[in-house]
Amino acid sequence: MPWQAVETVPFRVGADVDPALASAIRDALLRRAVPLSRLVDGRLEPLATASLVIDGADRALLTAAHIFEQASVGDLVIPLPREGRLLTVRSTRTRVVAHPELDVAMLWFSDRTPGARLCANWTACPLREWCGHDVRPATLYAIAGYPAANMRRADGCVHVKPAVLFTGALDDVRYAYARTALRVDGFEIQTPELDGVSGATVWAVEPTGSGSIDCVLRPAAIQVAFHHGRHVRGEPIAGATDLLARRH
Secondary structure, X not given: OOEEEOOOOOEEEOOOOOHHHHHHHHHHHHOOXXXXXXXXXXXXXXXXXXEEEEEOOEEEEEEOOOHHHHOOHHHEEEEEOOOOEEEXXXXXXXXXXXXXXXXXXXXXXXXXXXXXXXXXXXXXXXXXXXXXXXXXOOOOEEEEEOOHHHEEEEOOEEEXXXXXXXXXXXXXXXXXXXXXXXXXXXXXXXXXXXXXXXXXXXXXXXXXXXXXXXXXXXXXXXXXXXXXXXXXXXXXXXXXXXXXXXXX
């Protein structure tokens, strides 16, 4: 396949996380964080990150609305890692529903086949269950996405190292993001620019107390912007659930 994710080690900014828990969450989130690329002169270019959501029999990609100002829907390409192929959105019937006030949008798939293929390759999230989540502060948040800065080309293939960030909240919409961070294995790193991570879900991590790696991941926001060295910004997850009423 002309797109591959490579191994990555989670890192943390302004937060503490057990390495075993961080690794378990990384594995869970990278099954749910869907990379969106676009075709530019026949070449794949990283664009954004999305989450695959389901509502009954319907399937959609939840992401940041501004990406549809940067690329037309027909240029979008989605890797299908289990098939080893790419899904070109121009070959399917879709509809974009954007929030009127927030930088949040959904790309609904009208055809059943591409939705089924996406579900066979990525873990889908039940959107209506998100509607019932209480919005309450957490001490730890996790974000997984595909920075364009971590992209390399080799032998006709795009290789992207995902970023899995553990951080703390600065306020209701911002989360800490510094230029340096500690990987969970103890090494200090330079953090990447987060172009390509827009649209990623921000997950609140809530320990259950039953074991060192047992926790509940609760959707808290959609990441839409960043200020390198200061923060990432998200739109509240309620903006995503609002779109359910606007889809028709």
